[in-house]
Amino acid sequence: MGRLLIIGCGGVAGVAIHKCCQNSKTFTEICIASRTKSKCDALKEKLEKTTDTVITTAQVDADNTEELIALIKKYQPDAVLNVALPYQDLTIMDACLACKVDYIDTANYEPEDTDDKEWRAIYEKRCKEEGFTAYFDYSWQWAYREKFKEAGITALLGSGFDPGVTSVFTAYALKHYFDEIETIDILDCNGGDHGYPFATNFNPEINLREVSANGSYWENGHWVETKPMEIKREYNFPQVGEKDMYLLHHEEIESLAKNVPGVKRIRFFMTFGQSYLTHMKCLENVGMLSTSPIEYEGREIVPIQFLKALLPDPASLGPRTVGKTNIGCIFTGKKDGKEKTIYIYNVCDHQECYKEVGSQAISYTTGVPAMIGAALVVDKVWDKDGVFNIEEFDPDPFMDMLNQYGLPWVVDENPQTVA
Ligand code: NDP
Structure with a gap:
């Protein structure tokens, strides 16, 4: 029995809200709060007849x-479940702290204005000290650890798919399959096709910032940074097939490097088709991915925000996306002195998701774990004071709920590895 405040009403929130309504035992009441209230009202109207949850x-x-x-x-x-944008992480954490209420999110903090001088000074220092140049990192939210601990409340960070499920897969592998994990390759494959020449599967601004940035991986205790899309591999994904994938910087590498004792290497790969990459490069070359405001006909506009207005809304891709996603982790390490490799993954079908909740699989695979993380916190199954990444909790109840709420997983004990 609990009451959840959900901030944001976009693609991911839509799925998380559907799933909360399927779990009325935990979520007896939810409040959907966002910038555009009409979207919240429309979803309430659609769902309230189908659920015991009071919206x-x-x-x-x-x-x-x-x-x-x-x-x-x-x-x-x-x-409070934050499924707005990473820009709002700190304001929402501040509010939770002031009211002594637990906090859950799916993405780590990044600033909306990367030209802000105060933020930039801290960012540039971090780039030098840590060795990676992504705009997002956990330092801002980890800085709240003592304050959350003193307030006696929980902040659960990264309860999406990646980060989120991939981090829980890691905790599960460590608990049940390994004495020591040596390497982790996180593979994010979207084998779906929406039929547009170019569109992003989640918020375009956040997505394009992430994908056009330098890549990086963790090796032997430090970051190794690469040029964007510099490292390419091919992989034959179960139920999807052969795909090109590229090494990206990704936020869960930062926390897993701290939370998996003795891990030697962590990499993250995402699949992209050639058409996506060509469009992105072109947009980048003409300055459309820039986050710095420019003057246009007497008005200030931010190029990437203008681009977002032109691109299809990710929430509208559901009806037209066909195919499957396959996201998971390949672990190597030792158990009882013997070398071991396993692959834990989930396959999700875009059209099945659409039939169930009206969204494509990218929003689905993020919204389901957002609900599960929130449920475990509200039900006090996960109850620790402070700020924690999701792999710091017992993975078993989360893994059970993945099976129950539409993201069943597979453990392959003899997988193909990545060169
Ligand atoms: P959308 O752009 O579809 O939705 C964002 C929502 O937040 C919109 O409803 C928007 O309102 C609302 N919002 C934005 N700014 C504010 C504000 N200042 N105040 C109140 N509401 C606001 O994004 P997605 O649903 O695709 O993504 C949501 C989150 O999920 C992001 O943080 C993203 O990074 C994360 N994510 C995480 C993944 C993971 O696996 N961990 C994968 C994919 C996404 P409005 O309708 O007015 O625009």
Whole structure:
């Protein structure tokens, strides 16, 4: 029995909200609060006849901590699920802290304005000290550890698929299959086709920032940075087939490097088709991926935000996307002194997701674990004071709920490895 405040009402939130409504035992009440209240109202109208969960809605600007505090005080939730954008992570954490309410998210903090001087000074120092140049990192949220601990509340970071399920797969592998994990390759394959020449599967701004950045991986205690898309591999994905995949920097590498004792190497690969890469390069070359504002006919516009307005809304891809995703992790290491390799993965079908909740598989594979993480926190199955990445909790109840709520997983004990 619990009451959840959900911030954001986009692609991922839509799935998480559907799934909360399938789990009315835990979520007796939810409040959907976002910038555009009409979207929250439309979803409430669609779902309320199908569920015992009592749904209310609210308008909130999640960049404004005071507004968030007022909403939390009024609604009195047991926890806040942040499925807005990574830009709002810190304001929402501040509000949770002020109201002593648990916090859950799916992506680590990154600033909306990467030209902000104060942020840039800290960022440039981090680039030098840590050796990776991504705009996002965990330092901002890990800095809240003591404050959350003192307040007696939980912050669960990264309860999506990657980070999220991939991190839970790691904790599960460590608990049940290995004495020591030596290498982790996280493979994110989208074998889906939406029929557009170019579109992104989740928020275009966040997606394009991530994919056009330098790649990096963790090896022997430090980061190795690569040029964007410099490292390419081919992999034959179960139920999807042979795909090209490219090494990217990804946020769970940062936390897994700290939380998996003795791990020697962690890499992250994502599949891209040639058409996606050619479009992206072209947009980048003409300056459309820039986050710095420019003057246009007397108005200031941010190129990547203008591009977002032109591209298909990821939430609208559901009806037209066919094919499957396959996301998982290949682990090598030792058990009882013997070398061992396993691959834990989930396969998700875009059209099946659409039939069930009206979304494509990328939103589905993120929204389901967002609900599961929130349920485990609300039900106090996961109950620790402080700020934690998801792999720091017992993976077993989460793995059970993945099977129960639409993301069944497979353990292959004799997989193809990545060169
Ligand atoms: P969308 O752009 O579809 O949705 C974002 C939502 O947040 C929109 O409803 C938007 O409102 C709302 N929002 C934005 N700014 C504010 C604000 N200031 N105040 C209140 N609401 C606001 O994004 P997605 O659903 O694709 O992504 C949601 C999150 O999930 C992101 O953080 C993304 O990084 C993360 N993600 C994580 C993955 C994982 O595996 N871990 C994978 C994919 C995504 P409006 O409708 O007005 O625009």
